[in-house]
Amino acid sequence: MASNNIETTLALEYLRAPLNPFPTTDHEKYVNDMRVKYRTYYLEYNISDGAVMLPRMFADDFGDDICRIANLIDSNDNQFEVLVEKINENVYLTHGWASLRDFYDLRYGAWLTLMYTGYGHFGLIVQNRFHEVLTPPTHVPPMKFVINKFGIPPHFISDLPESIELLSYSHDGRFFQLAHEKTLTYYDIRTGFLMIPYDGFGEFAFDEATTSIKLVDDCGNVWNCSLIFVTFPCKYFKVGGEWGRLVTARKMSIGLNIMIGAQPNGHSETIYLIIDP
Secondary structure, eight states: OOOHHHHHHHHHHHHSOOOSSSSSSSHHHHHHHHHHHHHHHEEEOTOOOOOOOHHHHHHHTTTTTTTEEEEOOOTTOOOEEEEEEEETTEEEEEETTHHHHHHHOOSSSSSEEEEOOOOOOOOEEEEEETTTBBOOOOOOOOEOOOOOOTTTOOOTTTTTOOOOOSSOOOGGGGGGSSSEEOOOOOHHHHOOOOEIIIIIHHHHOOOOTTEEEEOOOTTBEEEEEEEEEEOOOSSSEOOOHHHHHHHHHTOOOTTEEEEEEEEETOSSSSEEEEEEE
8 A cells, every 4th residue: 555655646746747848759748748638727717706716636736836926828928917825725816817808708708728837837728618719819919917016925825715706806995086987989999098187187196297107907917008298288198008908908999988096196106997897
């Protein structure tokens, strides 16, 4: 019995070993193929959930290997950065997880295949509810979702609740002490600039000399934007930079309602976005 346990342990450690990036012999290719299969996990994607618990087998095999940030990468090199939490020896993907819904237009849920390649990186394949593989969107350069790390400690937090709802990203209500709702126009969608009024919002949120700002969306992603103060024919602000990439990534369209939040101190360096509030 002890001999069998030792053999099983050695076999598992062999499968958990790093992948060979350049297998040449038939034996190396066979071993690599077995390791890929061993590192492949299947998940349900629920469009109403902003977080997910990875299979317990992953936690048992590679839970000690993964750190606070994971990256999901599809075959077109689109990347999704997500926050990792560990609770009661389970591994959860939280902030940033909801980004997949709009990017792949997942209206009814999906099935995901994650292949762990090490160092917090996963290969990603998305299938619809009928198990048809979805072709990833093509962008030049590839889309890269980056989560807002402000206020996130580098270490894992103990005593977090095992609740998908509570682990999901949501804006702090204090970010919307000053808020502006608008319906997106042709200009907002097609030109790469979001128009924000000066009166009643911009005058209280921004310093007129500010030229750059961060925009955090309701999935927890941060987008680096430019800020332009316009004075003619009337005063308003234009948010550019990665705003156009955000419009594409989230498949935003003319007529969509959004809410923008900021601190009413006249020196906001970050604004917060809720889509279709």
